[in-house]
Amino acid sequence: MPIIAPSLLSANFLHLQDECTMLNESEADWFHLDVMDGRFVPNISFGMPIIQQIRKATTKICDVHLMIVEPEKYAEAFKATGADILTVHLEACTHLHRNIQQIKSLGMQAGVAINPHTRVELLQDVLQNIDLVCMMSVNPGFGGQQFIPQTIQKIIALRKMIAEKNLHVKIEIDGGVTLENAREIIEAGADVLVAGNTIFGSSNPKETIAKLKSL
Ligand code: DX5
Ligand code: ZN
Numbered sequence: 739m740p741i742i743a744p745s746l747l748s749a750n751f752l753h754l755q756d757e758c759t760m761l762n763e764s765e766a767d768w769f770h771l772d773v774m775d776g777r778f779v780p781n782i783s784f785g786m787p788i789i790q791q792i793r794k795a796t797t798k799i800c801d802v803h804l805m806i807v808e809p810e811k812y813a814e815a816f817k818a819t820g821a822d823i824l825t826v827h828l829e830a831c832t833h834l835h836r837n838i839q840q841i842k843s844l845g846m847q848a849g850v851a852i853n854p855h856t857r858v859e860l861l862q863d864v865l866q867n868i869d870l871v872c873m874m875s876v877n878p879g880f881g882g883q884q885f886i887p888q889t890i891q892k893i894i895a896l897r898k899m900i901a902e903k904n905l906h907v908k909i910e911i912d913g914g915v916t917l918e919n920a921r922e923i924i925e926a927g928a929d930v931l932v933a934g935n936t937i938f939g940s941s942n943p944k945e946t947i948a949k950l951k952s953l
Pocket of ligand 1: 745747748770772803876877878879880881882883912913914915932933934935936
């Protein structure tokens with residue numbers, strides 16, 4: 739069964755407590771928290787204060803996706819918010835291996851995110867050091883975009899790389915996941931489905947989460 743990670747980017751920020759309660763009662767596994775800096779991506783979302791509050795509102799895993807430049811400056815601060823998984827973008831890290839070491843030494847699980855144009859082969863030399871690959875299936879920055887179809891081939895290729903190395907790295911798919919395409923994504927080899935618009939834009943988010951989970 740896939741791990742379901744609702745993206746709170748699409749939640750109602752005026753009613754975050756209610757949104758957290760709904761997710762707590764649902765079959766969602768992780769809370770996916772998208773941090774944007776207006777530099778790495780053309781949008782600004784939220785940062786530490788919000789994550790700190792969300793952390794108090796759930797015992798589920800907080801999966802923090804940093805879409806920011808110079809993530810090494812903030813890794814400790816995100817650890818302090820209670821993040822369980824900290825994901826940095828390959829494209830934003832000149833010293834990716836060092837960034838991963840820093841996250842692990844702080845006691846968090848380390849994720850590496852790759853943009854749609856980034857080849858999975860570039861992960862070869864860090865795959866053994868990380869817990870998660872966040873494969874972007876849209877260009878990062880906004881919720882509610884269309885799934886980029888080439889992602890399916892990338893998932894298959896990455897799954898093969900992970901199997902060949904005998905690793906247990908999770909593949910997370912982020913962007914444009916819907917009830918219609920989720921099965922194909924899982925069959926290609928994904929472990930974690932991030933979904934924002936599909937969940938929070940539906941009339942019954944809990945039921946939508948249950949449907950994604952049962953695929
Ligand atoms: C996009 C974010 C995603 C986004 C997904 O930059 O990383 O997590 O919230 O939203 P949907 O599921 O609506 O495409
Ligand atoms: Zn994300």
